[in-house]
Amino acid sequence: MSGSLIEKSRRLAETTMNVLEPHQRPKIRFYRGPADVALNAESQILAASWPVDGLEHLPHTLEPEIHHVLHSKEGLARSGLRTPAFEVITVTFPADGISAIWLAAESQQIISKIEARPIPFALKLQQTMLGFGTYIIRTKSEQQNLTNNILPNLLANYLPYLNASNAHLYPANLIITEVVEDTAADLSLTFFINQAGHCTFICGTTQVLAGGVFFSGATINYRDQGKFEQRCSRTMEHIGQFLHSKGYYGAVNADVLEDAKGIQWIVDLNVRMPGSYILGALKKHFWIQRGLMCASLLFKSLLRTPRDVFIDLLWDDFMQGRIVIAAWYEDAEERSFATLVVGAEDERGLVSIVERVSTLCEE
Known part of the structure; x- marks a missing residue:
């Protein structure tokens, strides 16, 4: 920099x-x-x-x-927590280093395994971010698109990151998991583990996924937080015990799918400060002080206007405490990117304020 x-x-x-x-x-x-x-x-x-x-x-x-x-998907799969059944495609660093011949052969072997996999399934890279690197496959056409169009280019760029210095971490492994069927609830759980291993519930949110896959924000209902904490308390404690046993303390977010039988499956674990944490931290600002029951995190929005113009156009909302700028960045081309949190009295009002903000955002 x-x-x-x-x-x-x-x-x-x-x-x-x-x-x-x-x-x-x-x-x-x-x-x-x-x-x-x-x-x-x-x-x-x-x-x-x-x-x-x-x-x-x-x-x-x-x-x-x-x-x-x-942080890795294999780490979660092997954690002993309740996760969907999994298979690991192991990619081992070759003794004589990576060559074009090895890369072509290894890629074909991986693609062949995925072609033969019964659907539905989820394919995950070891490290993913915001949903990138995760592929949910439910149909034959999606499977064919994955093996014919996505994987050849992905593996050509992904496998060369494997080298002698990181080979013991198996960073190029791929993880295939079963898909949780008959999902009754999609729960995004955020909490904090202290050094003694005690877990403190921060918030429960609903993720906003662009295209049904990529994280673009989250919503929260502050009135329902007590029920959410009670619903996920055992899962939170199990995750906390596992991470504490590994020496971790700090913020955590878990994506949990609850099936029709009430069984909760952990499908992702973010062992770091998650974006949704801010929604819990703003409970006093929105709910207690202003009676705004619902809030939404709008993650990395590309704005049509500079910061001062954006504030002027939504001045009343800012003065009422309905919009919080969590981050704002201008790139070399002077484009503005922002992470915003907006609040409203109810879900209908939340839709309205999100729409007002969206008119000032690029598609």
Whole structure:
């Protein structure tokens, strides 16, 4: 990251954070890259959202390779938690290194296994983000599109990331899981594990998925939070016990599918600060202080206007506390990207304010 980009990022972050009371403002540091990251005192320790190459020399709250495994889809599948049945396609680093011949043969072997897999199933890369790297296959045509059109290009780019230094982590493995049938509820559970292993419920939300797959936000009903916590309390404790046994403490989000029999299946685990956490943190702002029962996280929206124009156009909503800017960034082309949280008295009102904001967003 260049010096000018650091300065721009700092200015944009400070503009967003300065609406907070001084004692609530986080102390944000910017670095050119991992090699420049430094702790200010011997007593400081790094709590990374996810493991980053180049930071291994710094003390961490959790050893980076353990964190990597906890983030991985294979790590969840082998955790002992209640997850759908799975199969791992193991990709081992070749003794003589990756070659074009090996890449072609390995890719074909993987594709053949997936062609033969009965439907429905879910295919997942080891590390996914916002739904990218997850493929839910329910029909033969979807399976053919996956094997004929998606996987050849994906594997050509994915498999070469395997090398001698990371081979022991099996980063190129693929995980196939069964699909939870007769789903009665899709539950997104966010909580916090302290160092003693105690779990504190933060919020329960409903994910907003673009195209039914890619995470683009979440919604919350504050009045229903007590019921949500009670419904997911056992699942929360089981996850907390597992992560605490691995040395992790901090925020967690779990995607849980509940079937028609009331059995809860953990289909994804985000062992880091999740985007949905802010919805729980804003309960006082929206629900207690303003009576706004519902809220929605609008994640990484591309805006049609600069920040000051956006605020002017929605001035009344801002003054009533119905819109919170969680993050705002302007790229080199001066395009504005924002993560917003909006609130309303009920679900109908929430749809209305989301529509007002959406008129100022690119498709």
